[in-house]
Amino acid sequence: MKAKVIVTLKNGVLDPQGKAIEGALSSLGFEGVNQVRQGKLFEIDLATSDADEARRDLSAMCDRLLANTVIESYRIELV
Amino acid sequence: MKAKVIVTLKNGVLDPQGKAIEGALSSLGFEGVNQVRQGKLFEIDLATSDADEARRDLSAMCDRLLANTVIESYRIELV
Secondary structure, X not given: OEEEEEEEEOOOOOOHHHHHHHHHHHHOOOOOEEEEEEEEEEEEEEOOOOHXXXXXXXXXXXXXXXXXXXXXXXXXXXX | OEXXXXXXXXXXXXXXXXXXXXXXXXXXXXXXXXXXXXXXEEEEEEOOOOHHHHHHHHHHHHHXXXXXXXXXXXXXXXX
């Protein structure tokens, strides 16, 4: 079973990488960009085909490794 | 108008970061993880409300800055 895990900074957390991209886009002549925020995407291929088990495992992986839950939130999508 | 841009490595391109995450998950005791591949997500807030214009601008941003189209592919989602 394949899954996507999307990890994004929580609202209110400063995103210097996003700010740098905003600056770079502006230097390249792209106008009308109000805000950029960068997140991470993990495409994970799991051996299990049980959706509940996959979701439980993925939550644990996020809490323990993939996301820093103090400043990041995550979303799990089973494909 | 808000948009999401998802940048992922093309198939066949080696992903050392993904491999490292696989190793780390396995060390943490997570079994049954066949493969992990990491990608990037950009949440972009554009001033325009014209979907065609937004899509055109975002494509240009990907080609010029956000993605290395030699090894990465990108997907644009207007929200």
